Structure formats: structure tokens, C-alpha cells
Amino acid sequence: MKLVSYKLGGTPGWGVVVDDRVIDMRQRLPRYHTLLDVLRASAMDEVREAIVDVRPDYRLDELELLPPVVAPEKILCIGVNYANRNDEYKDNSDLPKNPSMFFRTPGSFVGHGAPLIRPPESPQLDYEGEIVLIIGTECHRIAAEDAPRYIAGYTLCNEGTIRDWVRHAKFNVTQGKNFDRSGSIGPWMVTADEIEYGKPMHLVTKVNGEVRQDDTTANLIFDFGYLLSYITIFTTLKPGDMIVTGTPTGAGARFDPPKWLKPGDVVEVTVPEIGTLVNGVEDGL
Structure with a gap:
């Protein structure tokens, strides 16, 4: 299944x-107000x-799509997680022994179709x-081999970053990673039963139709x-938590x-098994 969170006329669903x-599930399963409640x-x-033998209620293009899980407890992002991305830094370092990580706030992300906001500060x-x-x-x-039991599904992210602000302090990228509405998640969650766990997924990022990133999870x-397995050593992951797993080479x-x-640029992030996340860019105040 593909599951979405959205607003219609300002009302969440x-x-x-x-x-x-889209089949409106809030009216059919009213005890679950959100997808997070379902999880x-x-x-x-x-x-x-x-949803058996049920006719859909809305066209996708009628809805304001939100990140699939609204207000999760944690959004944990992984840095430098593609082998050739480590080479991209050109610092002659070995591959990392442990993953780099940082948290992002839900307010730093919009859904599919909403504009990314370029802040006036940079x-x-x-x-x-x-x-x-x-x-x-x-x-x-x-254990790592038990991971599939805990994954509800997959979605896509444009982990928008304000580059000069990730260098505002020593050993700290939080500021540049958390500007309001600077990134996006979506368009929906594809349930884990729809995707073969462990099979490489091919990720492509385009800007204005130009391929900028092209790699696989292999x-x-x-x-x-x-x-x-590593993350759950130090924190308990809860239903709805999201792990943003790293980006390939080719960032701007x-x-x-x-x-x-x-402003005016359009970014597309595609994985065939999941779909395509599309966002334009606007200036913010």
C-alpha cells in the first residue's frame, strides 16, 4: 500500500x-486520526x-500533501553514508567506522509539491x-538481521541544507539542517511488504531535469x-520515527x-520502488 497524510480545505486527513x-481513511477508521496513530x-x-472494494474519494492533485508521518517523535539523519560520498570530501580519510548522525525537526520539512524555502540569511x-x-x-x-521486522515502510527525502550554516560552530551541523521548510519528505509511505528488503534501490536526484545524483543503496x-542495530543501542526507536539514510555524491x-x-528551481528525487518527490523553490521572509 501507499499511504499519505494531507490537508483538504485546511482539514487534516x-x-x-x-x-x-486517495481513499479517505480517517472517515472509515475514525479511531485513527493520523497515520502515526495507525503505526x-x-x-x-x-x-x-x-479498503477492500472501496472507491477512492479524492484525486491526489486535490490534496495538500504532508510528510507521510506528521509529528513523529524522532527524525534521525545519517551523514556521509555512500562510499563514493566519503571520497567526495577529498580529505584522504578512511571509510568511517561508525555513522555520522544529527536530528531534524518536523518543521524543517514540507510535503510533496510544497515549495522549499530559501531563507533570507543565506x-x-x-x-x-x-x-x-x-x-x-x-x-x-x-540485531541487524532482525531489522526488517521493525520497518513499516519507506519514503523519500530531499534533505535540504543551508551549507554555510552547517559550519557556524565546531562539530555541529544542526543550524544548517533545520531551517523551517528547507527540506521535504514524501510523497507517501510505501509499506515494507511492497519492497524486497536488501535488494539495491536506485536513487536519482534531478534539478530542473538535470541529473545531479545517481547511485544505488548497494x-x-x-x-x-x-x-x-547501531541506533537502537543508544535510543529506543518508536513507531513513526524516521531514519533518513544518507545522500549520494552530486550535491550542489x-x-x-x-x-x-x-527560486523557480524544481527538485525531483526518484526511487522506482517508492515514487518521485517533487518540490519547487521559493524565497522566504
Whole structure:
């Protein structure tokens, strides 16, 4: 299944995508106000049963799409997780022994179709296409081989970054990674049963139709299972938590001169098994 969170006329909802239409699940399963409620209740089978022989209610293009999970407890991002991305830094360093990590706030992300906001403080808005794991079951100190049991589904991220602000302090990227509405997540969550776990996924990021990033998860330094086993050593992952798993080479900062995003640009992040996340760019106040 593909599940979305959205607003319609300012009213929040969530539903199941069927082709280019959406079944409104909030009216059919009213005890679950959000997709996060479904994940916390381990109620995905109820959703599947509730959509049998049901006609969709809305067209996708009628809805304001939100990140699939609204207000998760944690959004944890992984830095430098593709082997050739480590080489991109040109610092002659060995591959890292442990993953780099940082947190992002829900307010730093918009959904599919919404504009990314370039803040007035800096022109250095950059893109980073990534695959996101959405946790379905609480987990702590799990083995890597058990990871598939805890993944509810997958989505996409443009982990928008204000590059000069990630260097405002020593050993700290938090500021540049958390400007309001600077990144995006979506367009929906594809449930884990739809994607073969461990099979490489091909990720492509385009800006105005130009391919900027093109890689597969076969080149991850730390695969999904390792990430969950490592992260759950120090924190308990909860249903709805999202793990943003890293970006390939080709971010705008790595060009000479850099290719920063500007108003009017359109960024597309695609993984065939998941879909395409599309966002334009606007200036903010």
C-alpha cells in the first residue's frame, strides 16, 4: 500500500493511494486520526481490510500533501553514508567506522509539491536526495538481521541544507539542517511488504531535469540493518520515527562553482520502488 497524510480545505486527513486517487481513511477508521496513530496501534491489517472494494474519494492533485508521518517523535539523519560520498570530501580519510548522525525537526520539512524555502540569511540552499525508513514497531538493541521486522515502510527525502550554516560552530551541523521548510519528505509511505528488503534501490536526484545524483543503496557504507542495530543501542526507536539514510555524491556544494538552489528551481528525487518527490523553490521572509 501507499499511504499519505494531507490537508483538504485546511482539514487534516490520511489515506491510501490507488493510482492517482486517495481513499479517505480517517472517515472509515475514525479511531485513527493520523497515520502515526495507525503505526502506534500496529493496525495496518485493519487498513488493508477497510479498503477492500472501496472507491477512492479524492484525486491526489486535490490534496495538500504532508510528510507521510506528521509529528513523529524522532527524525534521525545519517551523514556521509555512500562510499563514493566519503571520497567526495577529498580529505584522504578512511571509510568511517561508525555513522555520522544529527536530528531534524518536523518543521524543517514540507510535503510533496510544497515549495522549499530559501531563507533570507543565506543563498546556499542545497539538495540531498535520500531514502527514508519509517519505523513500525518499537525497538531497542536489535540485531541487524532482525531489522526488517521493525520497518513499516519507506519514503523519500530531499534533505535540504543551508551549507554555510552547517559550519557556524565546531562539530555541529544542526543550524544548517533545520531551517523551517528547507527540506521535504514524501510523497507517501510505501509499506515494507511492497519492497524486497536488501535488494539495491536506485536513487536519482534531478534539478530542473538535470541529473545531479545517481547511485544505488548497494554503495551504502552502513546498510539499513546496521543503521537500526547501531541506533537502537543508544535510543529506543518508536513507531513513526524516521531514519533518513544518507545522500549520494552530486550535491550542489560539490560543484565548482557550487550550484545552489534558487527560486523557480524544481527538485525531483526518484526511487522506482517508492515514487518521485517533487518540490519547487521559493524565497522566504
